[in-house]
Amino acid sequence: MGTCWSSLPPSNHPTPSPTGTVTPAGTCNSQTTSGSYGTSTTSTTRTTTFNSSTTTSSGSGSGSGSSNNMSSSINSHHDYSIGGQILPTSNLRVYTFAELKASTKNFKPETLLGEGGFGKVYRGWLDGITIAVKKLNSEGYQGLQEWQSEIHFLGRLYHPNLVKLLGYCYEDTELLLVYEYMQKGSLENHLFGRGAVVQPLPWELRLKIAIGAASGLSFLHTSDREIIYRDFKASNILLDGSYNAKISDFGLAKLGPSASQSHLSTTVMGTPGYAAPEYMQTGHLYVKSDVYGFGVVLVEILTGLRAIDLNRPSGYHNLTDWIKPHLQERRKLKKIMDPQLGDKYPIKAALTISKLASKCLAPEPKMRPPMKDVMEILKGTQASTDKTVEVRGQNE
Structure with missing residues (x-):
């Protein structure tokens, strides 16, 4: 597991623990790999773990400055001159798996946008708009960790130069994230x-x-x-x-x-x-x-x-x-x-x-x-x- 970061004010959304049970969001976050999507081709860029060093907090001062100290939490109402803010709570929609399955035509290969360490990303249509649906690779533990991190961070961060997370799905073993659709794909592509x-x-x-x-x-x-x-x-x-x-x-x-x-x-x-x-x-x-x-x-x-x-x-x-x-x-x-x-x-x-x-x-x-x-x-x-x-x- 990674470093807990309870210094983030918890969101209202539950997240699954590594055992599959539901635990309160904001309790712990392990870091792992990530991936993104392009226009119509599958990205081959993968994130890699280089070594297995221990995850701890380290600093130049004494041990009094813990990363779990609530006094050092993010100000959830701060507006920035560069046009962004951190919301007090995430305002994410909870999608059903049936909704997302239908929106992507049962995750049809023709809707595939790309693939990364988390899993595959599909283009979908829901409520009259185009969306990007990222689906967990059920064989990889890393996807669960990224799923949690995306909700804890991107679910509350608002800025015109951050991709907007619209919502998520957690049903049985199915973990998905729903984003705004980015028409031009990645800079890499x-x-x-x-x-x-x-x-x-x-x-x-x-x-x-x-x-x-x-x-x-x-x-x-x-x-x-x-x-x-x-x-x-x-x-x-x-x-x-x-x-x-x-x-x-x-x-x-x-x-x-x-x-x-x-x-x-x-x-x-x-x-x-x-x-x-x-x-x-x-x-x-x-x-x-x-x-x-x-x-x-x-x-x-x-x-x-x-x-x-x-x-x-x-x-x-x-x-x-x-x-x-x-x-x-x-x-x-x-x-x-x-x-x-x-x-x-x-x-x-x-x-x-x-x-x-x-x-x-x-x-x-x-x-x-x-x-x-x-x-x-x-x-x-x-x-x-x-x-x-x-x-x-x-x-x-």
């Missing part, structure tokens, strides 16, 4: 997908998506009790019909350290290529471990290269191992920019963002900028680009 249905993302949309994702992550980090997302990656950034980015899959999310703590010590879980080095090496989880993952995604947006690609030559499999020297200079950056962009991007703005990505990828957490600053830099870059577009020239 748009950056790396192939086929006639996948169109290259123009520069303006890439910047818009980066700003939206940064806004969602900044919201999590600036709550009264910081929330560490822990699995930031391109496949967990979903896009609505207007390419507004929304962060999905909170199966690995954790409450951040208390005031007396510098970090959490926890089982190392995440996705290879995105997880911060200090977390991989020690199990020490910081709020700024998320910033590292954001930096990786920024580089993917710029280059069109995957964080991990075993088809690249030896020494180039892990993107961050070799990309950093290319992020500081204009001429080096031009050589690694996504060829699908052609000449249609502002080189000055691209260089600003590549330098920002480099800061996010700093080896030490304290050297990385907070997500609020990252978001503001991206917004400023967008504003300056709108005024003066400096397109890459042939003679540079």
